[in-house]
Amino acid sequence: xxxxxxxxxxxxxxxxxxxxxxxxxxxxxxxxxxxxxxxxxxxxxxxxxxxxxxxxxxxxxxxxxxxxxxxxxxxxxxxxxxxxxxxxxxxxxxxxxxxxxxxxxxxxxxxxxxxxxxxxxxxxxxxxxxxxxxxxxxxxxxxxxxxxxxxxxxxxxxxxxxxxxxxxxxxxxxxxxxxxxxxxxxxxxxxxxxxxxxxxxxxxxxxxxxxxxxxxxxxxxxxxx
Amino acid sequence: xxxxxxxxxxxxxxxxxxxxxxxxxxxxxxxxxxxxxxxxxxxxxxxxxxxxxxxxxxxxxxxxxxxxxxxxxxxxxxxxxxxxxxxxxxxxxxxxxxxxxxxxxxxxxxxxxxxxxxxxxxxxxxxxxxxxxxxxxxxxxxxxxxxxxxxxxxxxxxxxxxxxxxxxxxxxxxxxxxxxxxxxxxxxxxxxxxxxxxxxxxxxxxxxxxxxxxxxxxxxxxxxx
DNA sequence: CAAATAGTGTCTATAAGACACTATTGA
DNA sequence: TCAATAGTGTCTTATAGACACTATTTG
Numbered sequence: 471x472x473x474x475x476x477x478x479x480x481x482x483x484x485x486x487x488x489x490x491x492x493x494x495x496x497x498x499x500x501x502x503x504x505x506x507x508x509x510x511x512x513x514x515x516x517x518x519x520x521x522x523x524x525x526x527x528x529x530x531x532x533x534x535x536x537x538x539x540x541x542x543x544x545x546x547x548x549x550x551x552x553x554x555x556x557x558x559x560x561x562x563x564x565x566x567x568x569x570x571x572x573x574x575x576x577x578x579x580x581x582x583x584x585x586x587x588x589x590x591x592x593x594x595x596x597x598x599x600x601x602x603x604x605x606x607x608x609x610x611x612x613x614x615x616x617x618x619x620x621x622x623x624x625x626x627x628x629x630x631x632x633x634x635x636x637x638x639x640x641x642x643x644x645x646x647x648x649x650x651x652x653x654x655x656x657x658x659x660x661x662x663x664x665x666x667x668x669x670x671x672x673x674x675x676x677x678x679x680x681x682x683x684x685x686x687x688x689x690x691x692x693x694x695x
Numbered sequence: 696x697x698x699x700x701x702x703x704x705x706x707x708x709x710x711x712x713x714x715x716x717x718x719x720x721x722x723x724x725x726x727x728x729x730x731x732x733x734x735x736x737x738x739x740x741x742x743x744x745x746x747x748x749x750x751x752x753x754x755x756x757x758x759x760x761x762x763x764x765x766x767x768x769x770x771x772x773x774x775x776x777x778x779x780x781x782x783x784x785x786x787x788x789x790x791x792x793x794x795x796x797x798x799x800x801x802x803x804x805x806x807x808x809x810x811x812x813x814x815x816x817x818x819x820x821x822x823x824x825x826x827x828x829x830x831x832x833x834x835x836x837x838x839x840x841x842x843x844x845x846x847x848x849x850x851x852x853x854x855x856x857x858x859x860x861x862x863x864x865x866x867x868x869x870x871x872x873x874x875x876x877x878x879x880x881x882x883x884x885x886x887x888x889x890x891x892x893x894x895x896x897x898x899x900x901x902x903x904x905x906x907x908x909x910x911x912x913x914x915x916x917x918x919x920x
Numbered sequence: 921c922a923a924a925t926a927g928t929g930t931c932t933a934t935a936a937g938a939c940a941c942t943a944t945t946g947a
Numbered sequence: 948t949c950a951a952t953a954g955t956g957t958c959t960t961a962t963a964g965a966c967a968c969t970a971t972t973t974g
Contacts, residue, residue, distance in 0.1 A: 485753040486711040489794060528710040528792045532783045556778055556796055558757045567753045569714060571781055640925075658963055660927075679925025680971040865952075883936050885954075904952025905944035 487567040491535045492523035492603060493551060494572070494610035495544070497590065498627050498648040499579040503614075504590040505607050506582055507599075508543050517600040519589060521607070523570070536573050545583040549575040554609040557602040572606040574613050576625035594651070618649045622663045622687055636670045638682035639663065712792040716760045717748035717828060718776060719797070719835035720769070723852050723873040724804040727817040728839075730832050732824075733768045734812040742825040744814060746832070748795070761798050770808040774800040779834040782827040797831040799838050801850035819876070843874045847888045847912055861895045863907035864888065 495506035507519040524539035526532065536551040551573040558569050582588060591597075593611050596604065617624050623637075627645045630637045643659050668688050673681035720731035732744040749764035751757065761776040776798040783794050807813060816822075818836050821829065842849050848862075852870045855862045868884050893913050898906035 484713060484750050486713050487751060487753055488709060488711050489714065525709050526712060526794075528712055529785050531785065532781060532794075553781055556757060556781060560754050560756065569751075569757075638926090655964060656925095657927080657965085662963080673926095675972095677925075678923075678973055680927080682926055863953090880937060881952095882938085882954080887936080898953095900945095902952075903946055903950075905954075907953055 487569050489526040490523050490568050490570045491526060491532055491539060492521045492570050492572055492601070492606055493536050493540060493575050494521055494554075494607050495540065495546060495549070495575045495577060495582070496593075496610055496614055497577055497579045497582060498645055499590050501644065501648050502592040502594070503611065503648050503651065504579070504592050505596060505610070506544055506546070507589045507591055507596075509587040509589075511587075513600070517598075519597070520600055521603045526571075532571055532573070536575065540575065544588055545585060546575075546577055546581060548581075549577055551575045552613065554606065554613060557605070559602070562601055570602065570606075572602070572609055574610040576614065576627065578627055578629055580629060614649055615651075618646055620662070622646075622666050631674070632684060634670075634686075636672070636684040636686050638674050638684060640682060642685070712794050714751040715748050715793050715795045716751060716757055716764060717746045717795050717797055717826070717831055718761050718765060718800050719746055719779075719832050720765065720771060720774070720800045720802060720807070721818075721835055721839055722802055722804045722807060722815065723870055724815050726869065726873050727819070728836065728873050728876065729804070729815040729817050730821060730835070731769055731771070731807055732814045732816055732821075734814075736812075738825070742823075744822070745825055746828045751796075757796055757798070761800065765800065769813055770810060771800075771802055771806060773806075774802055776800045777838065779831065779838060782830070784827070787826055795827065795831075797827070797834055799835040801839065801852065803852055803854055805854065839874055840876075843871055845887070847871075847891050856899070857909060859895075859911075861897070861909040861911050863899050863909060865907060867910070 497504050497506070506522065508522045509518050510520055511518075513520075522539050522543040524535055524542075526535045530538075532553065533551050537547075537549060540546045540549055552575075554572040554574055556569055556571050560567060562568065562570070579590065582590060593607060596607055598604065599607075614625075622642055623645055627649070628637045628641055630641065639656075639660050642663060643654055643656060646659065647654050666688050667685040670684045670686055672684045674684055675681055722729050722731070731747065733747045734743050735745055736743075738745075747764050747768040749760055749767075751760045755763075757778065758776050762772075762774060765771045765774060777800075779797040779799055781794055781796050785792060787793065787795070804815065807815060818832060821832055823829065824832075839850070847867055848870055852874070853862045853866055855866065864881075864885050867888060868879055868881060871884065872879050891913050892910040895909040895911055897909045899909055900906055
């Protein structure tokens with residue numbers, strides 16, 4: 471800790487910014503892509519709802535800080551956050567110089583506990599948020615849509631009725647439509663996704679029309695769970 | 696500066712990491728995609744060459760820090776850095792906890808001054824580098840290749856012989872081939888790029904074969920210069 | 921049976937790669 | 948003339964969207 475940088479000053483001679491992480495937790499609920507907002511207890515009411523975040527502790531990775539903040543502030547566990555962007559406007563936080571490393575996390579809606587301080591809001595209906603939280607959601611939605619453009623449910627959002635996790639192309643398509651924000655042509659969707667799926671040989675039952683083939687992702691989820 | 700965060704502690708109570716920026720400056724020189732390495736004066740010889748970087752000053756944006764480091768350490772000006780990724784391994788710097796925000800900057804080779812402490816190295820021949828600098832170059836090359844996949848020279852690397860900045864499809868293709876790292880079929884390249892170009896009505900001259908049409912980018916560069 | 925859902929066949933438009941071909945210049 | 952470069956025509960392949968059609972189930 472005493473070695474010098476090329477200017478001959480030690481690391482301790484520099485004033486340092488605070489580093490925060492803020493995370494857009496995205497999920498699909500009631501057919502819509504939603505983001506998790508949490509209530510900040512001590513904030514003024516109009517800006518009390520915001521993305522979960524925390525300050526980075528020294529010795530901790532960014533992913534660890536994201537995981538810790540989501541566990542403590544929303545009760546959500548086992549996420550695999552992805553970095554999006556560093557927000558660095560010197561005036562973005564009036565408490566001082568704070569950099570925020572924005573993250574995306576994706577989780578099935580049933581793993582977000584219903585709490586007084588949790589809200590799942592459709593991304594189309596997000597209210598004004600403090601700091602850069604609106605922009606962070608924009609980055610997150612863009613990244614998730616890109617991730618879902620070609621691969622079948624890479625983040626495991628399908629809430630399969632089958633105990634073995636297999637799903638029908640309809641269930642898969644409804645998740646992709648929620649992520650994309652618009653309808654997808656069923657025939658083209660089938661032909662595109664089929665290459666990345668394995669047939670189970672079994673069919674779904676109970677629903678109205680013709681029973682549907684059950685599929686599994688080939689090679690498991692892109693983002694491990 | 697005295698306001699409190701939700702835990703009731705002020706910002707000053709948290710130990711803070713140092714934040715650095717490190718930049719892969721990419722350019723095309725002698726037909727190859729190259730990265731700029733600079734010599735760190737006080738480092739041990741085997742690891743003296745590295746990416747230009749600096750610590751973020753409080754009150755400064757990341758882009759400003761990148762610009763300052765490139766001006767001071769390499770004499771390169773007027774860049775428009777793009778954030779790539781935050782490297783956050785707690786052990787990545789033995790001087791203490793240092794986060795590095797990796798950046799990409801793109802510049803024509805003739806704007807990199809020839810200096811004793813500057814080296815342009817083809818990205819295929821990059822030696823072992825300290826910290827995460829090898830990984831940063833990987834991120835940068837991937838980002839630049841993606842940027843050049845569909846748009847004609849979005850970062851203005853073509854060194855046009857014409858005074859008005861117009862160029863032939865051959866000149867454009869050679870730059871794209873250097874970025875991609877492999878040859879591109881001339882006819883398909885022409886048909887793809889043509890949609891994004893405006894004819895000037897004039898032709899190049901002086902070279903061996905049939906004179907080539909001169910084109911300009913439609914709507915100017917994607918990254919302003 | 922009617923409605924709903926699953927799944928296929930096929931036509932069109934588009935784009936990229938391959939390859940042959942013509943056109944125009946300098947050495 | 949020959950080599951080099953510019954540019955086009957066209958064939959093949961692949962993919963996405965559109966749309967019609969068949970298949971199978973429940974209400």
